[in-house]
Amino acid sequence: MDCRPSRTQDPDEWIATCPTFSKPLCEEVREWMFRWEPDLTESINSNMLCYSLKKRVVSLGAFNDHAEICFYRGGELNDAAKLFNHGEGNMGIRGIKLKSLDELDKAALRALVHAAVALDAQPALPPPPKVKREAWPMPPLLAEGLKKNKKAAAFFASLKPTYQREYMVWVGTAKREETQQARLKETLKALAAGKKWAQRKEV
Structure with missing residues (x-):
């Protein structure tokens, strides 16, 4: 329109x-x-x-x-x-x-x-129900990294599931080992600084 x-x-x-x-x-x-x-x-x-x-x-x-x-x-x-x-x-x-x-x-x-x-003359149809997404599995690499970084782990635990999912998807979808390690390092640094995934570049 x-x-x-x-x-x-x-x-x-x-x-x-x-x-x-x-x-x-x-x-x-x-x-x-x-x-x-x-x-x-x-x-x-x-x-x-x-x-x-x-x-x-x-x-x-x-x-x-x-x-x-x-x-x-x-x-x-x-x-x-x-x-x-x-x-x-x-x-x-x-x-x-x-x-x-x-x-x-x-x-x-x-x-x-x-x-x-x-x-x-008729009422509008209600919006379609929201489809609940399946929980994203915790990447073993991220789980191990959080165990070693208590500050990052504490902030991660305080995040809403939606924001936790962003980090888990980002780390979990990396294909190459070097990419996985780079994302894990950036993730732990951002979480320790109290940053959500969208704010990680601000660290």
Whole structure:
């Protein structure tokens, strides 16, 4: 999506000042939106022409070489006609990049817009549950090093598991022995100085 400041807050002026290539595309899609969902409110946000009911439902972007129709809850819509060609992996916003309207399945787009409006009346889906990562095994090399450095061991024990994991992954994924030893030396020095992994270069 376009995150630049909006060039205007007037939808008519926004259309009038669209790039030459995408202006006719945006004009046509805007006409469709008026006909298909006349109850939607038109506004400008983040340089996009937005259509809202309870919340923003659809927006229209104008670019130098294409136009784009964005569906704010596209990840929840059944895109049977496979219109989405941008942001397919997103749980939320998905888009349709357009260079021409000739090959666009207009009936499918209309159905998608109607479905998006109907979805706007429903609560948003809860975010997917966080996947708990498996605990990273303590590298024997690091365990041995901590036994010999009580100051480093004490600070390591005080760290949250996330910060401990950073050190364990860094030391444990080294392939060559010289790399392992270099990382262990840097780790013990940083831990003894009370530094987290991201701060180890400050020692």
